[in-house]
Amino acid sequence: MTRYLDAVxxxxxxxxxxxxxxxxxxxxxxxxKIYPGAPGFPLPDEVPHSAAPLGVALLARPPEPRAGAGAGFTVPLLGGMLRHSYGWLSRRLQVTADPGQGGREAYAHAAWARGSAAGxxxxxxxxxxxxxxxxGPLxxxxxxxxxxxxxxxxxxxDVSPRVREALGGVPTAGRQFLLVTVRFWQNAFKYGEFSYHCVTMxxxxxxxxxxxxAAACGIGLRPRLWYDEPALDRLLGLDPVTESVLAVVPLPWRGAAEAGSDGPAPSRAPAPRVAAPLPERSRTVLRFPAAEAAHLAATYDTxxxxxxxxxxxAAGQEPDPPAGEQPDASASAPAPVPLPAPSPLGAGVAEALAARRSSFGRFSAxxxxxxxxxxxxxxxxAAGRQLxxxxxxxRASSCPAPALTRLxxxxxxxxxxxxxxxxxxxxxxALVPLPGPAPHPFLQRSYTLNNYNLEQAAAVLVVLARPHAVVAAAGPRGHRLLNAxxxxxAQAAYLAAASLGTGCGAALGFDYEALHAALAPAVGPDTWPLLxxxxxxxxxxxxxxxxSLAPNRPGGGPSHHPHLSPSPRTDRTGRP
Incomplete structure (x- = not known):
């Protein structure tokens, strides 16, 4: 894994x-993926009117996962979350500097917007x-x-006991689980060996x-990245070389009792056979040994x-000083610059997800x-780091996980x-001034693509971390944890920008070594830019x-948030 990180x-x-x-x-x-002939049903799409706004849901510490009579998911709530996170929300056409946008006016090459970003x-x-x-469902x-x-x-x-067994002895809420897999070729066809680094983000x-x-609905979610991955791959009928389970999310369910390690024992009967999807559409599928080796090292990490x-x-965090003691500060250290109170993020979470997009080449100073x-x-x-x-x-979350990144x-x-x-x-x-190069022209020289003019961006945030130290402390899956x-x-910044009515864009195509050399004197030689x-x-x-592809809801209608589109069902010019 260290060799793969060095190559990245x-x-x-x-x-x-x-x-x-x-x-x-x-x-x-x-x-x-397409599963022909598999029976199913359309999902409802519920957005609770009492849901908290983005500023509350995003900034508040995620609540603890608990199931019960008045808390947890229902099928309509699950449907609303899936639609606004990974469902197709709208078809978009826009003038951008992204060279991959050619031909989008044809339906066969249409760009379908989703709530979660993808790099x-x-x-x-x-x-x-x-x-x-x-x-409810079978x-x-x-x-x-x-x-x-x-x-x-x-x-x-019921195969939920097998998922609990794969998770080990960690207590989980209920017997409902979302399993997130990644199809590696879907990214590797464009990014080759670099693809595994992308998909984990x-x-x-x-x-x-x-x-x-979930937090907007008062529900806590706790993703799991450590489990028996080969067992879950077998459960879904996956070849871990081409697709693998990268996260398990236990779902607190309304009306369900807590289920932990003392739940029903896994059945020893053979797992039910999972239907097969259509075969890969690409005529030629390439394999990339470095990305494959990095993934398999994490898959079989026990x-x-x-x-x-x-x-x-591993994150390089300094221990808190004893009570009553002030940290030692150098007289030459620059004084922090306090920031004003943040602008409110008053949009609903569903509104912000529907409005989220990347600002390819559209920044203006x-x-x-x-x-x-x-x-x-x-x-x-910064709140996005609370994954x-x-x-x-x-263990229980009374000892909270630390943030692995800095900004x-x-x-x-x-x-x-x-x-x-x-x-x-x-x-x-507050902002702490650091010695370093002037943003322009350094940032543009360090950027390796042509779809952004970084000089026109008002601010460029750099996500910093100590990747080698995290992998040394956490093993091969530490790379997934850090990149996640x-x-x-990135997703938190995108949603905040959508609520504020400002542009936002994420980039991985830059010279890591150049930024590292410029920042290392201030942040340390083990700290690298990730994003x-x-x-x-x-x-x-x-x-x-x-x-917009979203259905009309009773009592719904177009958004009236001042920074969002006045009508998502009409053509928009993007003018203020």
């Missing part, structure tokens, strides 16, 4: 593939519901059909979306999840970002905030079309 961080100067690789866009895979060629995650007794294994917003039953019978985007949605102390040490908006984006991004996936060593920001066009490089202190809600947190940060997040206002002369 140096890919701007040393190609990861042994031979030159170019994606074959005419032979790309499907955007989703790859397509959306690589697939979602399965292991439905146990008491949920117990079995169901696949979420994204375009149809429906569930397809792939196998009948996509996983974090999806998991943070679910946590935010070590326990790391405890919070080990993760805190003519209108500066306010310091209050920057404060809201930084606060949301809480296996960061407590399997730096290059401020360029922010009214009321000093320009330059800063570290964001989330506890003090980085993806969760760039650009934010700022957009040009107002770029027309776009957004045709």
């Amino acid at each position: 961080l140096r890919r701007a100067s040393v190609p990861m593939e042994a031979e030159p690789f170019e994606p074959d866009w005419q032979d790309q895979p499907r955007s989703h 790859g060629g397509l959306y690589p995650c697939e979602i399965y519901w292991v439905c146990g007794p008491g949920a 117990p079995g294994v169901y696949h979420y059909n994204q375009p149809a917003h429906a569930l397809r039953r792939l196998a009948a019978g 996509d996983l974090g985007c999806l998991l943070r979306t679910w946590q935010t949605w 070590g326990p999840p790391p405890g919070p102390e080990a993760l805190a040490e 003519h209108r500066p970002l306010s310091a209050a908006d920057l404060a809201a984006l930084l606060q949301a991004a 809480r996936a296996d960061g407590d060593g399997g 730096a920001v290059f401020a360029q066009h922010v009214a009321g905030a000093p320009a330059g490089l800063h570290l964001y202190d989330s506890a003090a809600h 947190e980085a993806g969760a940060v 760039l997040l650009m934010a700022g206002h957009e040009r107002c002369d770029r027309p776009r079309f957004d045709a």
